[in-house]
Amino acid sequence: MAKIAVLGAGIMATALSFPSSENGNDVHLIGTFLDREIIDSIQKTGVHPDLGLKVNDGVTAHQLEEAAEVVHGADVVMCGVNSFGIEWAGEQLANLLEPGQKLLTITKGMRADDDGTLKLLPNVIKSYLDPELAEQISWNAITGPSIAGELAVHHDTCVVFCGHDQDDLDFIANLFRTDYYHVWTSLDFDGYETGAATKNVYAFAAGFADGMLRKAGKENDRYVMYNYSAAVFAQGQRELTSFIKLMGGNPDTATGLGGVGDMYVTSAGGRNVKAGGFVGEGVPFSEVRDRLMKGVTLEGVAAINVIGAALKPLTERGVIGPEEYPLCRFLYSVVAEDAPLEMPWDKFFGGLK
Known part of the structure; x- marks a missing residue:
């Protein structure tokens, strides 16, 4: 039995408590300052209010003030905050983590320097740690197509745990593997984390056709727009593969769970697809952001704002060519400049030839 401490009590972090606790592990959910009502609910009723499910026996909920006590001695520490809170999580974990612990992140996204250099979120967390401590932590992440509610109710879910040490990955994967939660492992950490971050970019575009x-x-109507959506998906997958190569990952990663699989499930629905649907109806994105979906967390749009903005300085530096990533560049113009929905088809798939 292992002790697993989870920073964050959102739906995905909590969904992951189901397979891990069912394997007999001692699982502790630590709420962020935004999770107080969730923790209160679990402590009083056992029910996660957003999932609408009772957590398993063996899962204990704690308010943030108990974090140091809970993380102390944990075998695995999970970072379960969303991408908007990654800097806060880095600050917290810098004071909580202990040498020899295995960090497992589920937070997906990127940050970028002014020169366009892209950084994976686990590396952002690492930058907050003392370098000596950072070297004594095992860095791992969960990627692949996984809808939290489906996992929590035991629907078959296939994912990849990626990291830098195979023995560590084997240890962590065995804490979570069940007859419904199927875990593969990979040492292509940069490739899988890049795929997990960039697939969110293209989920936004998946809503355009329905909105139109x-x-x-x-x-x-009998005839819908599958042709349109398929071409957008294919170009998105092409760009996701290119991003993986840009970040030093294995391009083959894009063909499996960490690429096309994750992109498929993210494009099937959700908040980012809904936002894209409004744009497809002709609503400027600024109105979607400020009125129609005000206050809604849009991780895909956040990824577009970070990655799309980085493309210009990367192009100016000659790191990428001006013809690369036409869909990501276009999506950035939609969310940052309220550009009209005029898809640059002729630039897709290497340009018309």
């Missing part, structure tokens, strides 16, 4: 049909009053 609604705008035209054709949402119930």
